[in-house]
Amino acid sequence: MDLNSLCYLGLGIISIILLVYICIKSDVRQALLTFMGMVGLGYIIEAVIYNFLSSYQYYPHIIKHEPIYDSALGAIASNALTLPVTATFLAAFRKNWLWAAFAIGLYAGIECLFLELHIYKHYWWKTYYTSIGLCFYFLLAKFLYHKLNRPLEGFFHTFCLYLIISPFSGSLQFIPIMLFSNRYYELGLFTNQAKDTTAFSTIFYLCASLVYVFMVKFLPLPQWVKYSVTGLCMYGATQLLRHVGILHSLVWWDTGYYIALSLLSLLLTEYICKSLHKGPLPAKI
Known part of the structure; x- marks a missing residue:
């Protein structure tokens, strides 16, 4: 297991721990349905920009026999865990825009770090696209959580x-x-x-x-x-x-x-x- 694998697995483990915490401290039904809904939204967005428009590539080095599938696993880790868990956390605990701005800045920093470490690569994508997209993504999570009440x-x-x-x-x-x-x-x-x-x-x-x-x-x-x-x-x-x-x-x-x-x-x-x-x-x- 190399640095690439440890970084992606580390983010995944932290995300799972945070999801468990959210379910314990908030309404578990609303939290899980919001989480799964945001996973679904992330998958659809990723289908367009990642699968068909080839925006970027992940290098988690977990699937050794095929780099494309290895990259897809990195995409799943991001869109099935890290981002939807954060969005659910902000929605479930009614965090204000300062928390959202901090989360966006944190993810921008992680993206830049992953680019520097060569465990993630942009083609035509830019980090500020991620930041702009997360603004709307987090707002939609709050809207969905409220609706599920x-x-x-x-x-x-x-x-x-x-x-x-x-x-x-x-x-x-x-x-x-x-x-x-x-x-x-x-x-x-x-x-x-x-x-x-x-x-x-x-x-x-x-x-x-x-x-x-x-x-x-x-x-x-x-x-x-x-x-x-x-x-x-x-x-x-x-x-x-x-x-x-x-x-x-x-x-x-x-x-x-x-x-x-x-x-x-x-x-x-x-x-x-x-x-x-x-x-x-x-x-x-």
Whole structure:
């Protein structure tokens, strides 16, 4: 384990500790839903600027066999832990703009340090882009946390449900590819196979997440029918992508894993849907 790995793992461990502290000291339902929603928002932003526009690259030196997947793991660490945990902390404890400014300055400093240590690299991205983006990101976290203080309905309920379920679906869809090379995609967006796989994985999980939300919210069918249809949709999508030459499965368990993932994602979508319809638990006297 070298300096690169220690820096990324250190940030990850600190973020997990902070998340546990937030859940203990604040309303755990609001905190976790806000955290997951901000993860989802971060994933979508990263899909655009990182996956498709090649803004920067991470070097955590954890995945040795493929630099693109190693960089993707660094992106996941940033957008699934460090930034959403900080945003949730500021929202949950109602910190003012001075705290937000300090957090933005801290992240700008860490980014500059990582650039100096060559464990992170800009292409066209600039550090001040990060600072400007975090201003809006932290404000949205405060807005979301406030909204979750009461039951959600309508479009905002659907949007938050999608934000929360999509990173779960995306992470569990892509992590086996990074670690076990169980499949790759060949869409032709990029000449590098791993980059092409990363980009299409993003499209895949965003579309799959739409299906889960649609099944739960807009399809008036018995539960067993929904699960059957979801599994069949994943199986059908897998076979279609194979037939047209986009998907290449490399292990025997590939299809079964993604069908099981689709059913687990639907189950979690149902649970989150109900949770968003509920307000916070009454305070204990």
